[in-house]
Structure formats: C-alpha cells, structure tokens
Amino acid sequence: MPRALWWLLVGMALNVTGASFLWPLNTIYLHEQLDQPLAVAGAVLMLNSGGSVIGSLVGGVLFDRIGGFRVLLAGAVLTMAALAGLNVWHGWPHYAVFLALVGIGSGVVFPAASAYAGAIWPEGGRWAFNALYVAQNIGVAVGSALGGFVASYSFSFVFLANLLLYAAFLAIVTVGLRRIPLLPPARTKRPAEAEKVPSRAVGWALALLCAGYGLCWLSYVQWSTTIAAYTRELEIPVGQYSLLWTINGALIVLAQPVLSRVIHRFMPGMKRQTVIGFAIFVVSFAMLFGADSLVEFAASMVVLTIAEMIVWPAIPAVVNELAPQGKAGLYQGIVNGTATAGRMIGPVIGGWIADAFGMKLLIGLLVAFALLAVAASLLYDRWLPRPTEKAGEKTAATI
Structure with a gap:
C-alpha cells in the first residue's frame, strides 16, 4: 500500500477510537448524569445521526470541489471545536447541541476518507476500502474497551480523551497527507467506457x-x-x-x-x-x-x-x-x-x-x-453497459 494510505489508516483509527470513547456512553450520560428521560436521550442520538447524514453529503460534495485534504481538515476542526465546547459545557441542553455538531463534523470526515482512499490507491480496488474498514474497527474495539474504564473515573475524562484523539487525527492528516500530489477530481483520467x-x-x-x-x-x-x-x-x-x-x-x-x-x-x-x-x-x-x-x-x-x-x-x-x-x-x-x-x-x-x-x-x-x-x-448493473473484457480479465460487474 502507498505510504499516504498508511497515514490515512492510522489517522482514521485514532479518529474512530476517540468517537468510540463517547458513543456507547451517550444514553447512560444523558439519562443518569443529566436526568433526561430515555425518550429524550433517543431524540438526542437521532439528532446526532441526522447531523452525520448532513455532514456526509456536505463532505462528499466538498471533496469533489476542494479535494480530500482540505475536507478532512475542515471536518476535523469542526469536530474538535464541538468537542472543546463539550469539555467546557456538558450540561443540558448544551450537550445535545454539541453532540449534533460532532455528528456533522464526523459526517464530513468519513466519506472524504473513503474517497481519499480510493484516490490514493486506485489500483488497489476493494483492498483500499477493506484496509480502511479494518482500521476503523480497530478504533471501535479499542475505544469501546477503554471508554467504560475511563468513564468509571469521570465522564469529563471521556470528553477530554475524545478531544485529544481527534487532535492526534488532525496532526496525522496534516503531517502525512499535506504533500500528497493528487489530481483534482475533474482532471482524473477514467476509462473510456466509463465516460459512455x-x-x-x-x-x-x-x-x-x-x-x-x-x-x-x-x-x-x-x-x-x-x-x-x-x-x-x-x-x-x-x-x-x-x-x-x-x-x-x-x-x-x-x-x-x-x-x-x-x-x-x-x-x-x-x-x-x-x-x-x-x-x-x-x-x-x-x-x-x-x-x-x-x-x-x-x-x-x-x-x-x-x-x-x-x-x-x-x-x-x-x-x-x-x-x-x-x-x-x-x-x-x-x-x-x-x-x-x-x-x-x-x-x-x-x-x-x-x-x-x-x-x-x-x-x-x-x-x-x-x-x-x-x-x-x-x-444494480442491469442497465449498465458491459465493459469489454481483455484476456480473461474480470470486471467489477462480473459474477
């Protein structure tokens, strides 16, 4: 794999580790620490997910317009700003507002990371996305395991750990991907069949x-x-x-x-x-x-x-x-x-x-x-034209 993809994988593992400190504990914190009914806790989590949907669409569009590096920076900065606010104001209703902003920021990052992985290693095909999937799941495993342990001391430490890990993600992206010479999407060469x-x-x-x-x-x-x-x-x-x-x-x-x-x-x-x-x-x-x-x-x-x-x-x-x-x-x-x-x-x-x-x-x-x-x-590919196969090569539509 290209070195740039390794930087992206490490960064996304840190990113998801930070997120996994918080997401399994949201309902517990809202219900037990902020005395909110479970219905309200569910509504807050839906607000967070809704923000992530919006962020995903925005992040995807921005990737095509300004490139992956800037989008990853923008998503990371927005998420860090929300997490910084969460570290200072984590009472009600501030928690709900900042959690929605975290959803938007993290939503911006994930599609940009997927598109970036494909652009960094286009010849890797599915393996670039598989590597990204594994890196994210390592983050889930580590963050989920450590989140409860940290929360047993103080929920404030959970917010701080999340912020610090996102700061590490921002540093990895800045150091590792800043000089990656990717062509703007509009100038990327594609197979002739794809244009038809x-x-x-x-x-x-x-x-x-x-x-x-x-x-x-x-x-x-x-x-x-x-x-x-x-x-x-x-x-x-x-x-x-x-x-x-x-x-x-x-x-x-x-x-x-x-x-x-x-x-x-x-x-x-x-x-x-x-x-x-x-x-x-x-x-x-x-x-x-x-x-x-x-x-x-x-x-x-x-x-x-x-x-x-x-x-x-x-x-x-x-x-x-x-x-x-x-x-x-x-x-x-x-x-x-x-x-x-x-x-x-x-x-x-x-x-x-x-x-x-x-x-x-x-x-x-x-x-x-x-x-x-x-x-x-x-x-799904029924209406797509069949690409010409060469020397027994199997295309993405082959079954």
Missing part, C-alpha cells in the same frame, strides 16, 4: 446499491437495540451479551487474512462479493429463529460478522467504480449517509415492530430485508 455510461443508468445502480446497503444497516443495528433487549428477556446476562460484540471485534481484526484469501479466490468480481455477502446476512438473521441460548446467538453473530466483513468494504468500492468523473466524493457521501440513516431509523422501526407484533415477526422482516438487498445487488 448514461447518467440515468449509474443513478439507478447507485440507488439499488444504497437501498440494499441501508436495509442491511437497519437490520444490523437491531443487534445493539431490540435483539439486545430480547436476550435480556431470555435471561442471558449482560456480560454474556457483551461477549458477542467481543467476538465481532476479534473476528474483524483477526480473521482478515483468511477472509482476504477466500475473497481473492472465490469472489473475484465485486458484484459476486456483494451478492454473497448479502446472502450471508440472510443466513445470519434466519439463525435467530428459535435462538434461545448464548451459543446460538454467538453462532449467528459469527455469521453476521463474516457478512459485514464482505459487504461493508465492498459497497464503497463498487460505488467508487460507478462514480462519474469528479463525483467520487458525492457518491461516497450518499453511501455513508445511507448507512447512517439506517442506523438512525433502525432502532425506532425495530422497537415499534417488536413491541407491537413480537420478535418473531421482526426477525422475519430482517430476513426479508436481507433478501431484498440480495435482489438489489443482483440487479
């Missing part, structure tokens, strides 16, 4: 991919909301439920070398990778039917983790190939915003269905959503 693709066909392809991606994120987030509550109804202790996420994080980091070889051998085309990944999501949710023990939930989590390891890096990689000249940032912003929207509305929809109709119906809908994602990944 009708914009309507690309739009349909993007819409279908994002629909499947959003449905799977809506389903995935149930694991930390409705499914978590369901395990408590089955009298599975909280400590054992937390072990499921430990399995998730460990697999993402440790199983990458093995899975990378499997993908390289059996999933040579990006379309095949997305179809198989979404199909594995179907299996993971279907395994929840009748699950009533830790072992059964752990087995479903293992399958779910394999699915996300295949799909989550693949969708940005496919979209990066689909993006018209000078639109890579916008397309990554739409993808990132879709994922955030799924995480935002997922708990609301899942909670309502589980309360009104029961968990069995919700699980059935999760399976149906994953099947729709499979259909979307099968059809």
Whole structure:
C-alpha cells in the first residue's frame, strides 16, 4: 500500500477510537448524569445521526470541489471545536447541541476518507476500502474497551480523551497527507467506457446499491437495540451479551487474512462479493429463529460478522467504480449517509415492530430485508453497459 494510505489508516483509527470513547456512553450520560428521560436521550442520538447524514453529503460534495485534504481538515476542526465546547459545557441542553455538531463534523470526515482512499490507491480496488474498514474497527474495539474504564473515573475524562484523539487525527492528516500530489477530481483520467455510461443508468445502480446497503444497516443495528433487549428477556446476562460484540471485534481484526484469501479466490468480481455477502446476512438473521441460548446467538453473530466483513468494504468500492468523473466524493457521501440513516431509523422501526407484533415477526422482516438487498445487488448493473473484457480479465460487474 502507498505510504499516504498508511497515514490515512492510522489517522482514521485514532479518529474512530476517540468517537468510540463517547458513543456507547451517550444514553447512560444523558439519562443518569443529566436526568433526561430515555425518550429524550433517543431524540438526542437521532439528532446526532441526522447531523452525520448532513455532514456526509456536505463532505462528499466538498471533496469533489476542494479535494480530500482540505475536507478532512475542515471536518476535523469542526469536530474538535464541538468537542472543546463539550469539555467546557456538558450540561443540558448544551450537550445535545454539541453532540449534533460532532455528528456533522464526523459526517464530513468519513466519506472524504473513503474517497481519499480510493484516490490514493486506485489500483488497489476493494483492498483500499477493506484496509480502511479494518482500521476503523480497530478504533471501535479499542475505544469501546477503554471508554467504560475511563468513564468509571469521570465522564469529563471521556470528553477530554475524545478531544485529544481527534487532535492526534488532525496532526496525522496534516503531517502525512499535506504533500500528497493528487489530481483534482475533474482532471482524473477514467476509462473510456466509463465516460459512455448514461447518467440515468449509474443513478439507478447507485440507488439499488444504497437501498440494499441501508436495509442491511437497519437490520444490523437491531443487534445493539431490540435483539439486545430480547436476550435480556431470555435471561442471558449482560456480560454474556457483551461477549458477542467481543467476538465481532476479534473476528474483524483477526480473521482478515483468511477472509482476504477466500475473497481473492472465490469472489473475484465485486458484484459476486456483494451478492454473497448479502446472502450471508440472510443466513445470519434466519439463525435467530428459535435462538434461545448464548451459543446460538454467538453462532449467528459469527455469521453476521463474516457478512459485514464482505459487504461493508465492498459497497464503497463498487460505488467508487460507478462514480462519474469528479463525483467520487458525492457518491461516497450518499453511501455513508445511507448507512447512517439506517442506523438512525433502525432502532425506532425495530422497537415499534417488536413491541407491537413480537420478535418473531421482526426477525422475519430482517430476513426479508436481507433478501431484498440480495435482489438489489443482483440487479444494480442491469442497465449498465458491459465493459469489454481483455484476456480473461474480470470486471467489477462480473459474477
């Protein structure tokens, strides 16, 4: 990998580590420290997610206009300013305001980082996005593990640690990426076939991919909301439920070398990778039917983790190939915003269905959503012209 990509990966790992200090503790802080009802805490978290959706679209557009380095700086500075305010004023309602600003700032950073990874290492294809995915999950694992420990001393230390890690991210970006000679998006060379693709066909392809991606994120987030509550109804202790996420994080980091070889051998085309990944999501949710023990939930989590390891890096990689000249940032912003929207509305929809109709119906809908994602990944390239293959080369649309 290019050295510049390593700088970006380290920076994003620090960025996500800082964010992961805070996000698992938001509800606890709002409810127990600020005495806000759970409904209000949920509304604040939706405000944060809504800010992230807006930031994703803004960050994507700005990437296409002013380049990745400036966008990463802008997102980092905005987030740091909000975190600095949070360190000084973390009472009510200041907390909600600053958390919304943090959502906007972090939303700006993520699509810019994805588009930047593709621009730094275009010949790397999916592997650039896979490396970014692993780096972010290392940050999630480290931040989530340390956040509770730090909060046990003082929530003020959580805010301070978040700020300092974002400052480290800003320093990494400034030092490592400032002199990277990337061409402006409008002057980037693209294959001749890409210039002949009708914009309507690309739009349909993007819409279908994002629909499947959003449905799977809506389903995935149930694991930390409705499914978590369901395990408590089955009298599975909280400590054992937390072990499921430990399995998730460990697999993402440790199983990458093995899975990378499997993908390289059996999933040579990006379309095949997305179809198989979404199909594995179907299996993971279907395994929840009748699950009533830790072992059964752990087995479903293992399958779910394999699915996300295949799909989550693949969708940005496919979209990066689909993006018209000078639109890579916008397309990554739409993808990132879709994922955030799924995480935002997922708990609301899942909670309502589980309360009104029961968990069995919700699980059935999760399976149906994953099947729709499979259909979307099968059809997304139907209106795209088939590129000419040379000497047996497989294109991104090959399955």
